[in-house]
Amino acid sequence: MRQYHIGQIVIPYEIDWERDRETISLSMDESMELTVCAPMTATLDDIETVLDDKQSWLMKTFYGLEKQANSPRDKEYMSGEKLVYRGRHYYLDVETGDVPEPQLSFDGDRFILTVHERDKPSDEVSVRRKRQAVEDWYYRQAEDDLPKRVDRYAPKLGAEGVTIAVCDLSRAWGEYEDESIRLHWRLVRAPVRIQDYVAVHELAHAKYDDHSAGFWNAVGSVIPDYEDRREWLRLNGPLLTG
Structure with missing residues (x-):
């Protein structure tokens, strides 16, 4: 079983060589394993080129299947739900207060969402307002938490001196380019050990452009169990987006 990397996402795949085939095609079943059907004349470089060209399709299909397998009930941001x-999962308490927009706070034991009395529990607009308040809190917290993980390693x-930005990445948990690291704000929902893995992964790109043996040796020198953490992110990453 081979592996194809898109940022920190690892997609396992196998090659089905077919004598009468002329083109390379991709398919992914509910197990989220990729099958590459290739002609006997194709090289591994040919296959990698197709995978690179199909990254958008791969990510859309992979996350779609992952969400189907692990899709939780859509949150309505009501008391008793968890964030x-x-x-770690913490209970959410919803309270009414004199606030123009919903506001989320965290006291270390629970989340408190303060809403205006006009924000009815099941109203679609109110749910969107509450969701935005929750995401705004996560974003601010990510801006405080995640750079500390990078600075530590x-x-x-x-790789001292790299700049760090928190943003909404479309296809990865982290990116490195031109001495700058960008981290997805939703990563703040992951365990700290997973945040550390992503931070180290991107820092290693300061010296290695690709995922060569040298790159993984550098990651492993700091995080010996990086394979376990990478697998956790592959399996649980989609759940961090809900």
Whole structure:
């Protein structure tokens, strides 16, 4: 079983060589394993080129199947529901207050969502307003939490001085380019050990452009169990987006 990497996402795949085939095609079943059907004359480089060209399709299909397998009930942001922060689930309490927009706070034991009395529990507009308040809180917290994870490991990988930004990435949990690291704000929902893996992964790109043996050796020198953490992210990453 081979592996194809898109950022921190790892998609396992196998090649089905067919004597009468002329083109390379891709398919993915409910197990989320990719099958590459290729002609006997195709090289591994040919297959990698097709995978690179089909990254958008791969991510859309992979996340679609993952969400089908693990899709939780859509949140209505009502008391008794739970929100995830740093890999732990905390109860949500909804209170009414004199606020123009819903506001979320966290006291270390629970989340408190303060809403205006006009925000009815099941009203679609009110749910959107509450969702925005929750996401705004996560974004602010990510801006505070995630750069600290990078700063902790940068000296160990000789990557001091990189700039760090938190944003909404479309296809990855982290990106490195031109001495700058960008991290997806939703990563703040993951356990700290997973945040550390993504931080180290991107820091290693300061010296290695690709996922070569040297790259993984650098990651492993700091996080010996990086394969377990990478697998956790592959299996649970889609749940962080809800």
